[in-house]
Amino acid sequence: MAKFNVNINGKQREIEVDPTTPMLWVLRDHLKLVGTKYGCGVAQCGACTVHLGDNAVRSCQLPISAVGDKEITTIEGLSEHGDHPVQKAWIEEDVYQCGYCQAGQIMNATAFLKSNPNPTEGEIEAAMHGNICRCGTYTRIKKAIQSAANSKIA
Amino acid sequence: MTKIKTQYNRRSFLKVSTAAGGGMLLGFSWLASCSPTPEQIRKMPDTWFDINGFLKIGDNGLVTIMSPNPEIGQNVKTAMPMIIAEELDIDWNEVLVEQAPLNTDIFTRQLAGGSQSIRQGWQSLRMAGATARHMLVMAAAKVWQVPHNEITTALGTLYHKASDKSMGYGEVAGAASKLTVPEEVVLKEPKDFNIIGSSRLNVDGPDIIQGKPLFGLDIQEEGMLTAMIVHPPAFGMKYKAANTKEILSMPGIRDAFPINIYPEGAQKQWSDGGGIAELVAIVGETTWQCMQAKKALKVEWEQVSTLESSSDHEEALTKLLNTPSKVAARKDGNVNKAFANANKVIERTYSAPFLAHNTMEPMNFFANITAEKAILKGPIQTPEFLEKTIESVLDMPIEHIDIQMTRMGGGFGRRLYGHFGVEAAVISKKMQAPIKLVYSREDDMTQGTYRPAYKVRYKAGLDAEGKLIAWHVIGAGTNDDLVFENRFPAGAVDNYLAEKHRLESNITTGAWRAPRSNFIAGAEQSFIDEVAELAGKDPIDFRLELFDRAINDPVGDPKTNDYDPKRFAGVLQLAREKSGWSSNKTNRSLGVSAYYCHNSYVAEIIDLEMDGNMPKINKVWCAVDCGIVINPLSARNQIEGGIIDGIGHATYSALSFENGKPEQQNFDTYQLIRQKQAPKEIETFFVDNGIDPTGLGEPSLPPISGALANALYKATGTRYYRQPFISERQVIG
Known part of the structure; x- marks a missing residue:
């Protein structure tokens, strides 16, 4: 066990936990921020995507000891009232x-649009390839990203 | 006007009202379970009046509607309340929706399965709204002292036009709640629908995009511990011993012990499915700690039955296809004679592997079992059956068992089998603490309850004019017999023989989205394509000729044919028209397929091209006849999802076995369809015929693999007989 100070959604949080604990479980079990989802635990599905600084990362593969002073943003911290353009x-x-x-899809899409505000269809497909949607809402996900990009949000 | 008997058990309505008055039974806790808008919060009523078990009305006219059925992503939580709201005649913006708990006194068939929620709920939901509206009208008639049949309603307001009076529902809701439930009610004519047939946003949408706790895995309760299970690594093996004591010293681990979830004499339900009785449970403070302990646990297993491999299934299924069945499932005419006399004969075999359901939210359940009460909460498609098993396993009266349903991170049939709820209950009882059972992805994928492995062989005979004169189908599956003997083309061919076999296997299987249909539709529609080609006919014309035969001169008793050939032909013609199929002069590679299941008709046409050795699906046109569509926006979503799901599994997914052990354990080896493999566009067309609604969650999946195989043939010149189409065995291109 060790003590860590991490910045989550703009707030400093002190957590005492095994240093190998992935941020996914720190968020869900310790901080009760359950918007970040467990899907596979091996960085294959994208359900646990959060932002580390400006980058989308799979929180199931991010041990708390590797976070340092970088800010983590989760779906709960993306906007105050769920009104981010995405x-x-x-x-x-x-x-x-x-x-x-969908929280993982949205977190992946928002980081992507920040780095590429006017993506082509192919760029969206490539950027979202790591996020599985078992229900098959892929065409709608792409449309929503295109529509958010067109509203010039990023 | 349609006047119908309410069919309601009046006694149960009254009982419910009484109980609800105490605020116990219905447990309206909408503030916690959904996100009202600030506007709605401002407008919260001072008093709620229970009208019936389905709805209550505030003194200011706000309405809370209970959604009775489990929500697995099929969006019944929006659609079912829409039906009630329609007959109640209110403004949809004044509605709050809440998930109902299991309550068999009020609700019927609280089950998500067989695409039947809307079809089977249709009458009772309409009646719930209509009886409430009627009671409001009667209450207003008394207040105004006017005949009730002079009162009209619109958008939550009552009117007496003659005296120019009006008032909101909220003003008489209290009086209405004291009236007797009517014996008969008048239902709206479909032409007068305002809400049904209009697109409404998913009521849980705002919570989903903000990551609010909605799912079973999100449950957090005071004093709650986390539990994980370890099950045998292979089918055919059983628990023997484990070093449970050695892991107790690991950080956060509270206990580890073997459990038997079905003690001797326990009454199991069909819904216990492939639940494994003997498991090892690990209980700890956090999920990560339990995962670490799971890794450290050393279990000794013993072999109790055959360790089966995929090659064994392949061989055994093939053998069954070469074995005539003792009794034919259906026999018309004489196929042997017809094949002997046929001008051309064609025979093809199709196969598909086991599939896991792989809901994105792994299996989980919350349980808090005390001596007096059992509280269970979580994602379950069959809460009523879980309750029955719990009653027997815990030996507790059913009145002391409280089952609550959370939104589910996918179902696809997997959560029909609620053994995980029983596991949670048994572990909680032992721990004397509230626990949340969590499956790892690997647990989820290797536990069992799979879509069976299938094999089917078709043989067709054509006469000199290319007319289909003989059809033979023989199919087999693991723990399943695959063939629907009375479906198309039964009834359209003079000489017809359907046979089926079942291969017993210790690898547990269960319903997987559109059971049996999910494979056999694509196989059949692929074969028809090849038969049409052999006959030198357009594949759509060829099918339509068969429907003509089934309409004008059906073979056998038309009542035994499990489809309406007119409606079937209708969707095929609609898809043909919308896709521009007939004017297909370009180099497009189009594939067509049509199927009937879950009481609905679907025709699909795919347009694809090859990008290297991978298919790029440009567009899918889909024509659907599912009767009245409640919510077109989400109905289209279901159709699109079924198409993508069907393409994905037919193309990429497989679960194989080596000595009883699943060879794929996570998404690194088990492929699921991803963003760039999905069709670029899907366009859906619903037949508008005013018929009562039928299934929608499953019917778009089965035919699509046939359309895909047929389009791939156009693009590559190769026929695809073995799923997954892209695998080591068969690489596209």
């Missing part, structure tokens, strides 16, 4: 079916 686009396109993977 979230709004998700609502407008009525993207989700079961909804389980």
Whole structure:
């Protein structure tokens, strides 16, 4: 066990935990931030995507000891009222079916649009390839990203 | 006007109202379970009036509607309340929706399965709304002292036009709640629908995009511990011993012990499915700690039955296809004679592997079992059956068992089998503490309850004019017999023989989205394509000729044919028209397929091209006849999802076995379809015929693998007989 100070959604949080603990479980079990989802635990599905600084990372592969002073943003910290343009686009396109993977999809999409505000269809497909949606809402996910990009949000 | 008997058990309505008055039974806790808008919070009523078990109305007109059925992503949580709201005649913006708990006194068939929630809920949901509306009208008639049949309603307001009076539902909700439930109610005519047939956003959307706790895995309760299980690594093996004591000193681990979830004499339900009785449970403070302990646990297993491999299944299924069945499932005419006289004969074999359901949210359940009460919460498609098993396993009266349903991170049939709920209960009882059972992805993928492995052989005979005169289908599956003997083309061919076999296997299987149909539809529709080609006919014309035969001169008793050939032909014609199939002069590679299941008709056409050795699917046109569509926006979503799901599994997914052990354990080896492999565009067309609604969650999946195989043939010149189409055995290109 060791003590860590991590910046989550703009707040410093002190957590005493085994240094190997992935941020996924720190968020879910210790901080009760359950918007970040467990899907595979081996960085294959993208359900646990959060932002480390400006980058989308798989929190199941990010031990707390590797976070350092970089800021972590989770779906709960993406916007105050769920009104980030990407979230709004998700609502407008009525993207989700079961909804389980969508926080990870949104976190991946927001980091991507920040680095590439005007992506081509192929670039969106490549950027979102690591996020599985078992219900098959891929066409709506792509549409929502295109519509958020067109609203010049990034 | 349609006047119908309410069919309600009046006694149960009254009982419910009484119980609900105490605020216990229904447990309206909407503030915690959904996100009202600030506007809605401002408008919260001072008093709620229970009208019936399905809805309550606030003194200011706000309405809370219970969604009775489990939500697995099929969006019944929006659609079912829409049906109630329609008959209640209210403004959808004034509705709050809440997930109902299991309550068999009020609700019927609280089950997500067989694409039946809307079809089987249709009447009772409409009646729930209509009876409530009627009671409001009767209450207003008393207040205004006017005949009730002079009162009209619209958007939550009552009107007496003659005296120019009006008032909101909230003003008479209290009086209405005291009235007797009517024996008969008047339902709206479909032409008067305002809410049904209009697109409404998913009621859980705002919570989903903000990552609010909605799912079973998100449950956090005071004093709650986490539990994980270890199950045998191979089918055919059983628990013998484990070093449970040695892991107790690991950080956070509270206990580890073997469990038997079905003690002797326990009454199991069909829904216990492939639950493994003997497991090792590990209980700890956090998930990560349990995962570490799981790795350190050394279990000794003993072999109790055959350790089966995929090659064994392959061989055994092939053998069954070469074995005539003792009794034919259906026999018309004489196929042997017809094949002997046929001008051309063609025979093809199709196969598919086991599949895991792989819901994105792994299996999990919360349980808090005390001597007096059992509280269970989590993702379950069959809460009523889970309750029955719990009653027997815990030997506890059913009134003391409380089952609550969370939103589910996918179902696809997997959560019909609620053994994980029983596991959670048994572990909680032993620990005397609330626990949340969590499956790792590997546990989830290797536990069992799979889509069976299948093999089917078709043989067709054509006469000199290219007319189909003989059809023979023989199919087999692991723990499943695959063939639907009375489905198309039964009834359209003079000489028809359907046979089926079942291969017993200790690898547990269960319903996987559109059971049996999910494979046989694509096989059949691939074969028809090849038969049409042999006959020198357009594949759509060829099918339509068969439907003509089934319409005008059906073979056998038309009542035994499990489809309506007119509606079937209708979707095929609609898909043909919308895709521009007939004007197909370009180099497009189009493939067509059509299927009937879950009471609905679907025709699909795929347009693809090859990008290297991978298919790039440009567009899918889908025509659907599922009767009245409640919510077109989410109905299209279901159709799109079924298409992508079907393409993905037919193309990429497989679960194989070596000595009883699943060879794929996570998404690094088990392939699921991903973003760039999905179709670029899907366009869905619904037949508008005013027929009562039928299934929607499953029917778009089965035919798509046939359309894909047929389009791939156009693009590559190769026929695809073995799923997954892209694998070591068969590489595209």
